[in-house]
Amino acid sequence: MTNESDIVGALLKSNEAWATSVVAKDPDFFKKSAEGQAPKVLWLGCSDSRVPESVLLAAMPGEILVHRNMGNQFRDEDGSSQGIIDYAANHARVDHIFVVGHTRCGACRACIEGAPPGPIANFFVQLIELAQAPHITELPKPEAIERLVRDNLTAQLMNVVNSKPVKNAWSDGRQLQVHGLLYHLETGRLEHTGMTFGPNHK
Incomplete structure (x- = not known):
């Protein structure tokens, strides 16, 4: 069995190899990155370890602003979520916010089974x-989970759309x-659900 020191050592070794490969391609990358960030996208997603946004988007440091929590929940009373949305929309001034759910979500399963x-x-x-x-509880569990995944995504998307920081950004032009x-765990592909909102939605 791998002990704790082996795990830490392996992670540090992986980091060293990654940093070395980045510098080999762009010797000034980290120097430029340290000077500041200007991401165009805020990713609001689930903390599930199988959905690492930078990996699945093949993104480099500085390209994506990120906030993740269990079940990609974003509510008015959650100061952390509201804070990052405000920072992204009105200070970092990103152009896009992605609200991202994923198939086979453990949070959705837990809530169906009884958190x-x-x-x-x-x-x-x-x-x-x-x-x-009712339209969830009447389904067999596997289908219920996937339906809840999509219902939850819609609900959290609308929470973001109706949040004060987003409305303020639209009011400011x-x-x-x-x-x-x-995100489909089974294929590694992202699906655009067709839900997109802009400044005309106020």
Whole structure:
């Protein structure tokens, strides 16, 4: 069994190899990166380890502003989520916000099966409510999970669209767009769900 020191050592070795490969392609990359960032995209996604945005988008440091949590939840009472949206929309001035769900979501499964009481259940208040909808509960579990994944994505997308920071950006004339994307674990592909909102949605 790999012990803790082996894990840390392996990670540091991987980091060293990655940094060396970046410098080999662009000797000044990290020097330029350290001077500041100007990302065009904010990625709001799930903290699932199988959905690493920079990897699946083949993106380099500085290209994507990121906020992830369990089940890609974004509510008015969540100061962390609202703070990053405000920073991205009105300070970093990104052009696009991606709200991203994914298939076989563990958060959706947990809420269908009954999230354990405590911090997790408290965090999933809206997701639990969505999971209790009749059109979800009448489905077999595998289908219910995937339906909830899409319902949750729609709900969180609308939470972002209706958030004060996004509305402020549109009121200020920003051409900010908010998109709903779904990542398929089975194929590694992103699906644009067809949900996109811009400044005309106020």
